[in-house]
Amino acid sequence: xxxxxxxxxxxxxxxxxxxxxxxxxxxxxxxxxxxxxxxxxxxxxxxxxxxxxxxxxxxxxxxxxxxxxxxxxxxxxxxxxxxxxxxxxxxxxxxxxxxxxxxxxxxxxxxxxxxxxxxxxxxxxxxxxxxxxxxxxxxxxxxxxxxxxxxxxxxxxxxxxxxxxxxxxxxxxxxxxxxxxxxxxxxxxxxxxxxxxxxxxxxxxxxxxxxxxxxxxxxxxxxxxxxxxxxxxxxxxxxxxxxxxxxxxxxxxxxxxxxxxxxxxxxxxxxxxxxxxxxxxxxxxxxxxxxxxxxxxxxxxxxxxxxxxxxxxxxxxxxxxxxxxxxxxxxxxxxxxxxxxxxxxxxxxxxxxxxxxxxxxxxxxxxxxxxxxxxxxxxxxxxxxxxxxxxxxxxxxxxxxxxxxxxxxxxxxxxxxxxxxxxxxxxxxxxxxx
Ligand SMILES: Nc1nc2c(ncn2[C@@H]2O[C@H](COP(=O)(O)OP(=O)(O)OP(=O)(O)O)[C@@H](O)[C@H]2O)c(=O)[nH]1
Ligand SMILES: [Mg+2]
Numbered sequence: 001x002x003x004x005x006x007x008x009x010x011x012x013x014x015x016x017x018x019x020x021x022x023x024x025x026x027x028x029x030x031x032x033x034x035x036x037x038x039x040x041x042x043x044x045x046x047x048x049x050x051x052x053x054x055x056x057x058x059x060x061x062x063x064x065x066x067x068x069x070x071x072x073x074x075x076x077x078x079x080x081x082x083x084x085x086x087x088x089x090x091x092x093x094x095x096x097x098x099x100x101x102x103x104x105x106x107x108x109x110x111x112x113x114x115x116x117x118x119x120x121x122x123x124x125x126x127x128x129x130x131x132x133x134x135x136x137x138x139x140x141x142x143x144x145x146x147x148x149x150x151x152x153x154x155x156x157x158x159x160x161x162x163x164x165x166x167x168x169x170x171x172x173x174x175x176x177x178x179x180x181x182x183x184x185x186x187x188x189x190x191x192x193x194x195x196x197x198x199x200x201x202x203x204x205x206x207x208x209x210x211x212x213x214x215x216x217x218x219x220x221x222x223x224x225x226x227x228x229x230x231x232x233x234x235x236x237x238x239x240x241x242x243x244x245x246x247x248x249x250x251x252x253x254x255x256x257x258x259x260x261x262x263x264x265x266x267x268x269x270x271x272x273x274x275x276x277x278x279x280x281x282x283x284x285x286x287x288x289x290x291x292x293x294x295x296x297x298x299x300x301x302x303x304x305x306x307x308x309x310x311x312x313x314x315x316x317x318x319x320x321x322x323x324x325x326x327x328x329x330x331x332x333x334x335x336x337x338x339x340x341x342x343x344x345x346x347x348x349x350x351x352x353x354x355x356x357x358x359x360x361x362x363x364x365x366x367x368x369x370x371x372x373x374x375x376x377x378x379x380x381x382x383x384x385x386x387x388x389x390x391x392x393x394x395x396x397x398x399x400x401x402x403x404x405x406x407x408x409x410x411x412x413x414x415x416x417x418x419x420x421x422x423x424x425x426x427x428x429x430x431x432x433x434x
Contacts, residue, residue, distance in 0.1 A: 012046040013038045014073055017085035018062055019052045029306035030273065033244070034085045034107065036214070040244040041114045046077035060099065061092045067099050074100060083110055087274075090139040108135065108276040114245050115279065121249045123188045123286070130181045131282035133174050140171055189285055196292060199252065203397045205263045205376055205423070207255075208293035210318065212310035213244045213270030215299040216333040220359040220368070221253065221267040227365065228257040238267055245270060250289055260369040261376060261401050266293070271317045273309065284321070291323045294423060295375050297368075298330050302356065303337035327375050329368075332356040336363065377403070380419045384434035388413040394428065 015034050019027040027050075035045050049070060057063050061084065062070070070082060081103045082096070088106040096104040105113075112132050119125045199206065209217040218240040225236050238251050250268040269286060280287070290296060298314055300307050311330070318324055335347045336358035348364030349356040355371055357364025382405070387395050395414055398404060402424060408415040420428065 010042060010044040011080045012077060013043040014046055014070065014077060014079040014082045015048045015085065016062065016070060016082060017048070017050045018056065019050060020054070020056060026306070026309065029304075029309070031085060033273070033306075034083065034110075036244045037107070037110050037114065038083060041110055041117065043081070046079045047073055049073060059092065060095050061086070061088055067096070071100055074102060081105065083107070090141075093139075107274065108278075111245075111272070111276055111279065115248060118245060118248050123185070123192070124248050126181055126185050126188060127282040127286065128279075130178060130185065131276070131278040133178050133181070134278040134281070135276070137171070137174055137178075140167060140174070185285075192285065196289070199264060200292060202264065203401070203427075204254065205261065205294040205401075206266070206292060207263045207295045207297060207372060208266045208268070208290040209297050209299055210268065210290050210323075211270060211299035211314050211331075212301065213272050214242065214246070215270065215301040215310070216240075216331075216359050217267050217270065217299045218247050220297075220299060220331070220333070220365075221251070221265060223359050223362060223365055224255050224257075224265060225253055228255045228369075229253060230256060244272070250286055257369050260373050263294075263372065263376075266290075271314050273313050275317070280317075280320075287317070287321050288323075290318065291321060291326070293323070293326055295372060296323060296326050296328045297372070298328055300330060300332050301334050302332035303334040307332075327378060328353065329371055329375055330354045331359075331368065333359055336361045376421055377419070378421070380421045381425065383418060383420050383425060383428075383432050385416045385418060385428060385431040386410070386413050386433045387416065387428075387431045394431070398424075398428070 015031065015038065017027065017031045017034065022030075031048065031050065035048070038045050049066070051062060051066055053063070060067050073079070074082065079102065082100060082105075084104070084106045086106065087108055088096070088104070093104050093106070112128070112135055115124075115128045116132060119128045209220060211217055218238045222237045222240055225233050229236055236253055239246050247267060248269050250266055252264055252266045254262065255265050256262040266289065268289060269283060296318065298311070298318075300311055300314075304310065315324075318326075318328075330353060332354065335349075335356045345356060347356050347358060348367040350367055350371060353371070353375060355364060355368055357368060359365065380403075385398070387398075391413075395416070398416060398418055398420075402421075403419040405417040405419065415433075425432070
């Protein structure tokens with residue numbers, strides 16, 4: 001939770017975006033997001049250059065006039081790095097670096113850098129290294145083209161040039177490391193499966209906070225910990241910060257609110273538009289944790305003008321990882337930032353499975369808990385159960401977590417008429433008599 005004070009000078013980044021027939025608002029939102037990503041990578045944005053174009057230039061992505069403009073701007077701003085908003089081919093990066101004489105990266109590489117800086121747990125570090133190497137592998141030959149030519153000039157046709165040999169060595173080294181990483185990740189996944197099974201065997205329902213990065217997932221987690229956790233709550237809290245990808249690891253906490261059902265709450269890495277595929281692959285197991293939840297709480301930054309696209313991205317990602325069918329609550333967070341003229345309702349406001357609230361201002365948490373109760377009870381039916389006296393734990397669970405309509409003490413055990421969710425009904429099916 002402590003911010004490390006940075007003494008070193010920040011890298012100055014020049015951002016470049018090419019709008020090829022994209023809606024102007026969407027384009028501007030994505031350029032704003034690129035600024036946020038550069039800041040999250042500990043850089044200072046020295047300038048932004050954009051252009052509307054009908055097509056991309058194959059060799060350098062932008063046309064030669066634009067390359068000249070970028071060159072002048074680099075000199076003027078004394079920029080250290082150029083970041084393109086779109087994905088560049090390895091050849092385009094090489095050509096641009098030759099022209100511009102400074103480092104050129106694209107959005108994917110920028111996100112990979114942030115993840116590399118931010119990863120803390122062993123699993124996240126392994127996942128990031130694997131993603132970076134997978135990104136690097138197809139780009140190796142372009143990085144070595146210069147060397148290959150030097151090597152090739154040495155004479156004999158059959159012998160490989162120094163550059164080519166180096167390329168092959170590097171490729172083999174990377175492939176070897178990737179195989180090693182796969183093995184290590186498998187081990188870590190085993191540990192994770194053991195932990196997950198322990199959680200799954202717990203009678204408590206599982207609630208997963210998911211959503212676009214910076215929406216306020218960790219803030220909700222922290223406010224629930226503050227208000228509804230036992231023991232040292234400061235210790236249990238997670239990092240919340242106005243920065244993209246503040247969270248990369250999954251944290252699970254037990255929330256025990258009085259007057260509501262207790263549950264296990266998880267907070268995890270956020271989504272972003274065009275999340276690099278290598279990262280999606282590498283972080284798949286972390287993302288897939290949401291598939292084991294009973295409820296998904298999708299958090300949306302309602303104050304962001306591009307929020308509906310954020311919902312689209314998050315919904316798609318959930319579908320892709322197989323969590324599309326899990327009951328979902330939509331939290332329209334940061335509703336305090338919507339001015340009264342635009343906002344038609346006073347917050348907190350609940351409609352069906354949607355809640356408009358402001359976790360950062362402590363507005364709406366109680367209502368969110370009631371909504372979680374309601375969704376957990378959805379699809380619930382009335383059952384009569386007969387539970388032997390020896391299974392006191394199950395009786396205690398039902399009394400604490402389900403609506404009990406009547407209790408009768410018979411010779412064979414306790415007879416309960418209770419309303420059970422589908423999941424609880426499956427769990428207690430051996431006791432159902434009616
Ligand atoms: N105004 C306002 N700000 C909020 C609210 N909720 C969260 N924030 C701020 O939004 C920023 C991001 O919050 P986080 O909780 O770190 O967001 P996150 O979804 O966990 O983000 P990542 O971990 O980066 O994916 C922080 O600066 C919070 O203080 C709110 O209701 N209103
Ligand atoms: Mg977070």
